[in-house]
Amino acid sequence: MLDDPTPVPHDPAQPAAAPYRWHEHRNADAWTWASAVAIAAELRRDLARRPRARLLLSGGTTPAPVYRALARAPLDWARVDVALVDERWLQPSDPDSNAWLVRSNLLRDNAAMSRFESLTRPGHGMEEAVAFANAHARQHASAAVLGMGEDGHTASLFPGMAALDRVLASRQPYVAIDAGGSPGARQWSKRISLTPAGLAFAQSRFLLIQGKAKRDVFRQAMADGDAKRWPVLLAMQGEVPLDVHWCP
Numbered sequence: 001m002l003d004d005p006t007p008v009p010h011d012p013a014q015p016a017a018a019p020y021r022w023h024e025h026r027n028a029d030a031w032t033w034a035s036a037v038a039i040a041a042e043l044r045r046d047l048a049r050r051p052r053a054r055l056l057l058s059g060g061t062t063p064a065p066v067y068r069a070l071a072r073a074p075l076d077w078a079r080v081d082v083a084l085v086d087e088r089w090l091q092p093s094d095p096d097s098n099a100w101l102v103r104s105n106l107l108r109d110n111a112a113m114s115r116f117e118s119l120t121r122p123g124h125g126m127e128e129a130v131a132f133a134n135a136h137a138r139q140h141a142s143a144a145v146l147g148m149g150e151d152g153h154t155a156s157l158f159p160g161m162a163a164l165d166r167v168l169a170s171r172q173p174y175v176a177i178d179a180g181g182s183p184g185a186r187q188w189s190k191r192i193s194l195t196p197a198g199l200a201f202a203q204s205r206f207l208l209i210q211g212k213a214k215r216d217v218f219r220q221a222m223a224d225g226d227a228k229r230w231p232v233l234l235a236m237q238g239e240v241p242l243d244v245h246w247c248p
């Protein structure tokens with residue numbers, strides 16, 4: 001349930017002043033509930049002092065159980081705006097879209113009352129979709145929930161991507177992405193992604209990862225320090241610490 005014990009930060013590889021906090025959970029259930037509790041706490045905090053809260057969510061294969069747990073949190077969801085960190089160039093009705101994942105797993109139970117902004121909509125081209133997203137994105141967000149691929153990508157920022165320099169320097173919160181040639185993007189090379197400038201609007205950041213391979217990738221990224229090789233490091237730019245929730 002949502003009052004599951006708070007995880008104990010623990011990672012022997014973590015230096016004392018690291019820009020991240022490592023939360024290690026014994027199994028997927030503990031990981032699920034602890035992550036959901038932590039995200040709900042950020043929303044609750046904002047709902048107590050602002051008219052609305054804003055939640056930025058990733059897609060992929062990892063976060064679904066956390067979203068289902070979060071959907072049961074007793075919050076005033078009618079005052080929560082839910083938006084995406086990134087999207088494949090797919091319509092929200094496509095089961096491979098990140099919008100589909102969020103709709104099926106978060107927009108249910110108590111969270112069915114929240115307001116969802118998809119990044120793609122029928123009849124709207126890429127430029128229009130990005131402009132629409134940017135018109136809404138320059139505002140405080142309570143939390144950004146990020147994932148990481150085994151290639152070190154986060155959001156839709158892939159290592160070795162052709163225009164990565166331009167994306168990293170962009171002042172726009174969202175940009176169109178062409179990740180052709182990046183194996184981690186799989187068949188969805190056309191995408192829309194939050195940029196580091198967009199991520200800066202989030203007052204808290206969560207990275208949800210599972211498995212030894214992703215833990216090793218994260219450690220390798222930290223040891224190497226090159227954000228172009230390991231875009232997950234971009235989640236640690238700025239003042240806001242990154243809360244990494246991991247389980248085997």
Ligand SMILES: O=C1O[C@H](COP(=O)(O)O)[C@@H](O)[C@H](O)[C@H]1O
Nearest residue numbers: 058059060061062147148149155
């Ligand atoms: O393609 C994407 O991948 C990442 C990581 O996904 P996972 O399947 O390894 O959990 C995800 O965070 C991102 O939103 C998605 O578009």
